[in-house]
Amino acid sequence: MRERPKSAKLWVTCMFMCMVICFDIIALVTPDREFSENENRMLAQKPTFSSKSLSDGSFGKDAEKYLSDQFAGRDVWSTLSFFTKNSVFKQREMNGVYIGDDGYLMLIPSACDPASLDDKLAAVNAVAERFGDLNQCMMIVPNAVTVLADRLPQYAPVSEQPQQLEYISDNLHGVKFCDVSGTLNDAAYKGEEIFYHTDHHWTSKGAYLAFCQAAPDLQINPNNVRFVVYTASESFEGTLASKSGCHSFKDKIEIYVPKKEIPISVTYFDKDEMRGTLYETGALDTKDQYALFLGGNHPTVTIRTTAETGRSLLLIKDSYANCFAQFLTPFYDQIIIIDPRYCYDSVDMVIRQNGITDILYLYNADTFLTDASLVDFLAMQPAQENE
Amino acid sequence: MSLTSISFVFIFLPASVVLYRIVPGIGRNALLLLLSVLFISWGNPADMVLIALSIVFNYFTALELAHLRRSGGTLMKRLVLGSGIAANLALLVFFKYVVFLLNNIGALTGIQFHLTLPQAPIGISFFTFSAISCLCDVAKGDEDAILNPLDFALYIAFFAKITSGPIVKFREMAGQIRQRSLSVQSLEEGFKLFITGLAKKVIIAGSLGTVYNAVKAVPLGSMSALTAWEGALACSLMLYFDFGGYSDMAIGLARIFGFSFSKNFDYPYTSVSMTDFWRRWHISLGSWFRDYVYIPLGGSRVSKKRNIFNLSVVWILTGLWHGANWTFVIWGLYHLGLLLLEKFVLRDITAKIPSLIRSVITFILAVIGWTVFFAEDVAYAALYLLRMAGIGGSGWSDRTGMYLLSGGWILLALAIAGSTPLFASAAKKISTLNKPAAEVIGTLFFALLLLGSTAFMISDTVSSFLYAQF
Numbered sequence: 001m002r003e004r005p006k007s008a009k010l011w012v013t014c015m016f017m018c019m020v021i022c023f024d025i026i027a028l029v030t031p032d033r034e035f036s037e038n039e040n041r042m043l044a045q046k047p048t049f050s051s052k053s054l055s056d057g058s059f060g061k062d063a064e065k066y067l068s069d070q071f072a073g074r075d076v077w078s079t080l081s082f083f084t085k086n087s088v089f090k091q092r093e094m095n096g097v098y099i100g101d102d103g104y105l106m107l108i109p110s111a112c113d114p115a116s117l118d119d120k121l122a123a124v125n126a127v128a129e130r131f132g133d134l135n136q137c138m139m140i141v142p143n144a145v146t147v148l149a150d151r152l153p154q155y156a157p158v159s160e161q162p163q164q165l166e167y168i169s170d171n172l173h174g175v176k177f178c179d180v181s182g183t184l185n186d187a188a189y190k191g192e193e194i195f196y197h198t199d200h201h202w203t204s205k206g207a208y209l210a211f212c213q214a215a216p217d218l219q220i221n222p223n224n225v226r227f228v229v230y231t232a233s234e235s236f237e238g239t240l241a242s243k244s245g246c247h248s249f250k251d252k253i254e255i256y257v258p259k260k261e262i263p264i265s266v267t268y269f270d271k272d273e274m275r276g277t278l279y280e281t282g283a284l285d286t287k288d289q290y291a292l293f294l295g296g297n298h299p300t301v302t303i304r305t306t307a308e309t310g311r312s313l314l315l316i317k318d319s320y321a322n323c324f325a326q327f328l329t330p331f332y333d334q335i336i337i338i339d340p341r342y343c344y345d346s347v348d349m350v351i352r353q354n355g356i357t358d359i360l361y362l363y364n365a366d367t368f369l370t371d372a373s374l375v376d377f378l379a380m381q382p383a384q385e386n387e
Numbered sequence: 388m389s390l391t392s393i394s395f396v397f398i399f400l401p402a403s404v405v406l407y408r409i410v411p412g413i414g415r416n417a418l419l420l421l422l423s424v425l426f427i428s429w430g431n432p433a434d435m436v437l438i439a440l441s442i443v444f445n446y447f448t449a450l451e452l453a454h455l456r457r458s459g460g461t462l463m464k465r466l467v468l469g470s471g472i473a474a475n476l477a478l479l480v481f482f483k484y485v486v487f488l489l490n491n492i493g494a495l496t497g498i499q500f501h502l503t504l505p506q507a508p509i510g511i512s513f514f515t516f517s518a519i520s521c522l523c524d525v526a527k528g529d530e531d532a533i534l535n536p537l538d539f540a541l542y543i544a545f546f547a548k549i550t551s552g553p554i555v556k557f558r559e560m561a562g563q564i565r566q567r568s569l570s571v572q573s574l575e576e577g578f579k580l581f582i583t584g585l586a587k588k589v590i591i592a593g594s595l596g597t598v599y600n601a602v603k604a605v606p607l608g609s610m611s612a613l614t615a616w617e618g619a620l621a622c623s624l625m626l627y628f629d630f631g632g633y634s635d636m637a638i639g640l641a642r643i644f645g646f647s648f649s650k651n652f653d654y655p656y657t658s659v660s661m662t663d664f665w666r667r668w669h670i671s672l673g674s675w676f677r678d679y680v681y682i683p684l685g686g687s688r689v690s691k692k693r694n695i696f697n698l699s700v701v702w703i704l705t706g707l708w709h710g711a712n713w714t715f716v717i718w719g720l721y722h723l724g725l726l727l728l729e730k731f732v733l734r735d736i737t738a739k740i741p742s743l744i745r746s747v748i749t750f751i752l753a754v755i756g757w758t759v760f761f762a763e764d765v766a767y768a769a770l771y772l773l774r775m776a777g778i779g780g781s782g783w784s785d786r787t788g789m790y791l792l793s794g795g796w797i798l799l800a801l802a803i804a805g806s807t808p809l810f811a812s813a814a815k816k817i818s819t820l821n822k823p824a825a826e827v828i829g830t831l832f833f834a835l836l837l838l839g840s841t842a843f844m845i846s847d848t849v850s851s852f853l854y855a856q857f
Contacts, residue, residue, distance in 0.1 A: 009571075012579050020397050091795075
């Protein structure tokens, strides 16, 4: 039998060498990027070469990070990898994010430690007891995994937040629990956009519905103020898009402005800055467009208004409150906003120094159930330290 | 440096290939050695120092053994061989097993040892076995010692195999180090193997790792049998694609530089028996133990009792070689038990069972073994096996199991199909058409694999750095 002559072609070799060298050349000629908008993080820069960095092996590791971060078309590669995992392998979650129906990305909540929850509730109840004459409310907003449960991937674990919120509600003493779950669930069922598709925050619409629901507890009448809705952005791509690698949706950010605007001043103590608006429009030019609301998270923000209602609100919160504040300004002369994750003051001091009349705890369920900084903020300070 | 890093695939490899072409034949081994030194030192230069010491020691020991063999000093030869092997094993034991040993002594005697050892150098389990292979082959006369120290260093440190093998025997590689030719065909095959291995490891094994990690995150107390089996399948297939893919890359690389290494995996999950499985899984390790432990002990040409003893030694050592944990010893004993059953009890029965059914049974037995292999300790392994049997936890099936299945079944099915010769034989059929179209399609396919692997290599760094940002 005559053997067929073996082909001696270098197709794959040439393909490999050409492709690899082409990418190297593109990476070489394109300038290095400092920040990745898609991933929302700083990118590794050229590693510094020294005998020390070489001998401890850190040069090799840094060089690898640099090459990977500055690789030609980095964002396209991430999208390709997401596509393979999601569309070919049908993976339902990426990096702690559910890929839900209708383009919804939903953060998978962290596990809650029941003992630390009890500590938090005890601290809240203790404040209620110390300042019994203040109107105190707590609004814990269920997350997208709970409200948009029907958009979760099939068989995804059932959220435990309804039971956890009920537990919180049952164990508060002297603090009214503003239950907004029903309102948000109904609105979501009707197709209202309660949460951003690409971010873990709620929309202004969601916050507005919750505000109306909670108004009686807050002892305010929302009907006294009419809000006008403006679209601030239609190109918002939030942190969940970065985290999951899914970049197929752009969200709309709306703001609610009182029809009869009243002058306000917003003071950011960490930046030593005063503004005449709640909205940092500069944030719309950055990746984190949600920072439009109050410029993102700050330890302490004070809003002063000319509402002349004689009421002063202490808002103890996480970032969910940033877009909620816009509904509160017409109802309080002063709103002190504290984010205990970054603030090292104590609640007693803040209340006494600012003539607080109302307290509102506003958190999303995931942060409230897992973040422990609230306990420190609420802990009673010895009297002498306050004076 | 890792074979699946951007720096290796996009800079080190293409540069090496070009340099290898430029450098004249006589300097090529020195070039490969230089590249290997760079490769090893890249992550941790201290590793290179240790490997260099091992090279120097084994080079002179091998020369001495060759001399003694020629001069007929049998007793002296045995002494030198014995101490040479002991020195290599001492290095391995020091870095890999001392803490394990002390912990066990501590558990028995109640004495607490506080010992922190430096991190084990890259590929220690592999290069010490390569060195032992060299000493044995030279002492036995199967191969002459390599006189050129640079060539000898290349045998130990060749970057294609230093990190995770294959453990190429000295007698297989020595001749190729002295003389080898690089044909166009082997270059092309080398690249094909390298790209295939890269894709197996980065795309398939990496994704299976995600499935397995999701299962591992489920508490054993509430794990259903469905979830447990998904985890078992995922880790079994992950290990095959990770290690098999790595071996393909290593063998492909070797081929790119003119070496020809035997295959390390031969579709092990299609084996018809456990004996067959071990002829197809990590072939270079099995063959090392056969040649340097089992046969020197007398192999199977001894009494039944002695044969069982020989096999037991081999399998306890094989288990321990994989790691310093009782789970690996149990895993080794599990395989020993199955092999003994096959060899001495079931031989007549298994012959009557259709081969497809035998393959399925062998696969399931291997999968059960891997769950022990991957368990963090013996208690976890025992509980996990109970869950697989549907005992305790959430029964046979639950929502978590269904959820993990809905997001993992395509990958698992693809991986099972990929661990059979199905794709390879399809590719072969297409290539035998020998039409230009087939070559174009083939090249495009490899281009696609390379693109996909690149995407996974790059996006994997996303997740590892992300948490600092949020």
